[in-house]
Amino acid sequence: MKAVVFDSYSEDTDVLAYREVDDPEPGPTDVIIRVKAAALNFNDIWARRGRPLAVPLPHISGTDAAGVVEAVGAAVTTVAPGDEVVVHAGHSCRVCAACTSGEEFFCREFKLYGFQTGPLVGTQAEYCRVQEAQAVPKPGNVTWEEAAALPLCLATSWRMLVTRARIRLGDTVLVWGAAGGLGVYAIQIALLAGAVPIAVVGSARKEELVTSLGAEHVINRSHQNVADEVARLTEKAGVDVVFEHTGQATWAESVRVCRWGGTIVVCGATSGYEAQTDLRFLWNKQQNHLGSHVASRAETEAALELVAAGRIRPVIGEVVGLSEAPRAHKLMESGGLLGKLVYVVD
Numbered sequence: 001m002k003a004v005v006f007d008s009y010s011e012d013t014d015v016l017a018y019r020e021v022d023d024p025e026p027g028p029t030d031v032i033i034r035v036k037a038a039a040l041n042f043n044d045i046w047a048r049r050g051r052p053l054a055v056p057l058p059h060i061s062g063t064d065a066a067g068v069v070e071a072v073g074a075a076v077t078t079v080a081p082g083d084e085v086v087v088h089a090g091h092s093c094r095v096c097a098a099c100t101s102g103e104e105f106f107c108r109e110f111k112l113y114g115f116q117t118g119p120l121v122g123t124q125a126e127y128c129r130v131q132e133a134q135a136v137p138k139p140g141n142v143t144w145e146e147a148a149a150l151p152l153c154l155a156t157s158w159r160m161l162v163t164r165a166r167i168r169l170g171d172t173v174l175v176w177g178a179a180g181g182l183g184v185y186a187i188q189i190a191l192l193a194g195a196v197p198i199a200v201v202g203s204a205r206k207e208e209l210v211t212s213l214g215a216e217h218v219i220n221r222s223h224q225n226v227a228d229e230v231a232r233l234t235e236k237a238g239v240d241v242v243f244e245h246t247g248q249a250t251w252a253e254s255v256r257v258c259r260w261g262g263t264i265v266v267c268g269a270t271s272g273y274e275a276q277t278d279l280r281f282l283w284n285k286q287q288n289h290l291g292s293h294v295a296s297r298a299e300t301e302a303a304l305e306l307v308a309a310g311r312i313r314p315v316i317g318e319v320v321g322l323s324e325a326p327r328a329h330k331l332m333e334s335g336g337l338l339g340k341l342v343y344v345v346d
Helices: 042-049 144-148 151-164 183-192 203-211 226-233 253-258 281-283 297-308 322-334
Strands: 001-006 017-020 030-039 064-072 085-086 127-131 135-137 172-175 196-201 217-220 240-246 259-268 288-290 316-321 340-344
Touching: 001 322, 017 322, 030 042, 030 085, 030 144, 030 240, 064 144, 064 151, 127 253, 127 322, 135 183, 135 297, 144 316, 151 183, 151 259, 151 297, 183 196, 183 203, 196 203, 196 226, 203 217, 217 226, 217 340, 226 253, 226 340, 240 253, 259 281, 322 340
Parallel strands: 172 196, 172 240, 196 217, 240 259, 259 288, 316 340
Antiparallel strands: 001 017, 030 064, 030 127, 030 340, 064 085, 085 135
């Protein structure tokens, strides 16, 4: 099969090669998916760089995919060849106490699929091998490309806001990177919960996108001060929830604009990990600082049900062929993408 592969780490995209590798073979509890579309995530950039952690080499990246089940292992009972599925991001043992209680991200063997798995285990290929529990039914009302844009970012945003931050009717939710892969879902989830998203973007084009998703309050950081605008919009109270995933560049501002007793929920740090916290804000304002990881399969399915009901829609900024992976990486690193970038198999 053809796949996007790299054999060494690099800050540049020159290591990415679109080449032939062996087709994956299913183990007893595995499923082979013929990939129709896959999506780019920032963990693909981290994998190529070899930091913050070294991934198995040679490496096929890709956490998200939508496709058709091609073959199954002898012990597989819940999916069959011909089924249309999307890939759930969590790869774990499936039998420990954490896994059987629906919290596979606490499993001692947990891996983010397509990032920590390998060698040569990821979705940016003609075929991918996943665990049976990772093959989740595809919503029938979306295209292959739209389906590939859903699983990781939608489910991560769902867990951050619904499970961890427990947003409520009337909450104000500051969404950093609101026009990106996570942000577009955070806006929609907040609105479904009756909350009020405040979308932070960096361009007029991104303003248009988040407005089309229903965000009434938009802060364009290219010419507006985020703290000043939050103070104006909340009558100086601050926001109830901060949806944080950029890290070092925005963390101090997140702490400042979060209200007394408010919550900051964070799932990543694309701008850096060494974020400084003025602890006076934490104890005086009695803020809640929450970490969040990828969602469980149950949370993924709950979020996808809203897609199937037409209440959440995927947002795709660009569709490219797998052979264009170097250009795709550069687009993501530039910060200019709207929503998700999706690969289709050439």
